[in-house]
Amino acid sequence: MNTELRYEGVPAAELHRIxxxxxxxxxxxxxxxxxxxxxxxxxxxxxAGAGEPIALVAHRPxxxxxxxxxxxxxxxxxxxxxxxxxxxxxxxYRDRRAVLRPYDVAGQMLDGTVAEPxxxxxxxxxxxxxxxxxxxxxxxxxxxxxxxxxxxxx
Ligand SMILES: [Zn+2]
Numbered sequence: 330m331n332t333e334l335r336y337e338g339v340p341a342a343e344l345h346r347i348x349x350x351x352x353x354x355x356x357x358x359x360x361x362x363x364x365x366x367x368x369x370x371x372x373x374x375x376x377a378g379a380g381e382p383i384a385l386v387a388h389r390p391x392x393x394x395x396x397x398x399x400x401x402x403x404x405x406x407x408x409x410x411x412x413x414x415x416x417x418x419x420x421x422y423r424d425r426r427a428v429l430r431p432y433d434v435a436g437q438m439l440d441g442t443v444a445e446p447x448x449x450x451x452x453x454x455x456x457x458x459x460x461x462x463x464x465x466x467x468x469x470x471x472x473x474x475x476x477x478x479x480x481x482x483x
Contacts, residue, residue: 333482334453335415338371339388339405348408353386355400360384361407369469369476371403373410374419382407390466390475393436401474418450419477425449426470431456434463443470453479 339347343354351359366379377383383404391398413419427449430441439462444452449467456462457479467476 333416334418334457334479335482336374336413336417336419337415337478337480338374338413339403341412343388344372344405347386347405353388355387357387359386359407364404368404369422369425369474370406370410371475371477372405374413374422374477376421377404388475390478391432391436393432393434393463395436397432397436397438403475416482418453422467422476423447423449427476428468428470428473429453429456430466430468431459431462432464432466433461441465457481 347353347359361382361384364377364379364381364383366377368377368383370377370383384407385402385404387400388403389398389400424446426446427444428441429444429452431439433439442452453465456465465479467479468474469476
């Protein structure tokens with residue numbers, strides 16, 4: 330089975346909309362703050378250093394809809410930043426513990442796992458060995474916030 334994977338943060342069109350409108354798709358104003366360092370950014374899929382202008386906005390990562398299509402908080406850069414490389418696991422996220430939450434094509438949740446630091450990429454490939462898995466959301470362990478979505482290439 331093809332296990333080449335794509336890694337997707339907040340879509341570029343949505344980031345553009347948020348930055349132009351100065352509010353997110355759910356009506357929350359973009360309030361700029363200075364990063365303390367360590368905030369996971371869902372625009373470029375990097376971890377913020379100290380002193381970067383960022384904002385906490387709401388995002389709905391599930392595109393299939395349904396009861397699991399929850400809206401949650403995400404940090405993004407306030408201004409344009411480089412798009413992440415979609416074809417490789419985001420480097421800054423490699424050494425973080427993560428919840429890996431799989432969904433089927435209808436958006437129903439399947440059995441997930443907690444990945445220890447350095448194991449997320451391997452665990453993702455294992456989850457995608459199940460043909461029922463359509464996407465996997467990588468999330469924070471404690472807060473549960475969405476970090477990025479992983480799907481098969483093509
Ligand atoms: Zn960014």
